[in-house]
Amino acid sequence: MLLSVAVALAVVGAAYLAGTFPTALIVGRRLGFDPTVTGSGNPGASNAYRVGGRRAGLLVFVGDMLKGALAAGLGLVVGGRPLGVAAGIAAVIGHIAPVNRRFRGGKGVATVAGMTIVLYPLLAPFVGLVWVLVAKLSGKAAMASLVAVVGLVAGVAIFGRPVWEVAAIGGLAVLVIARHWGNLVRMVRGTEHSLGQGARPA
Helix, strand or coil, rough: HHHHHHHHHHHHHHHHHHCCCCCCHHHEEEEEEEECCCCCCCHHHHHHHHHHCHHHHHHHHHHHHHHHHHHHHHHHHHHHHHHHHHHHHHHHHHCCCCCCHCCCCEEEEEEEEHHHHHHCCCHHHHHHHHHHHHHHHHCCCHHHHHHHHHHHHHHHHCCCCCCCHHHHHHHHHHHHHHCCCCHHHHHCCCCCCCCCCCCCCC
């Protein structure tokens, strides 16, 4: 029992540390920009796209997505579904609140996408489609992300997952929504940037 708890804690800790990997900072240095001091200041894929162009945005998105996918996959292999969910959430928290950057990280959307692909492979395409449709209709990445994460919770419930799992994903959604609070305020005021506004050509 003690060994199982120790292993689970080690996996969750490793997942959190994986989530802290500074994808946007590394891509930014390679391509000549710092996402933490340009654009919105957010070290995520949307800001990397806006500041560094399509290639930068794609590289950051894939890197951040892999953090969630690898963490959830490790948890699944080592301890089954409960540990997979816990590890995926830990990676998202690591991305949002990295201890090595004074808990100032990204907004977690791409990392949530990665864990969703691993934990809910049948649901993931629908959530992705929702994001694309809302982004095209609204022109706002934040709006698309918020609708998609709410859709994820609804989908997990509709697919008949246990109450604890729906609650865990619901808590994760609340965290992501809270991280987008500034975007929500700007959307209400009509000052939120459009997805392609000010984007550098690829």
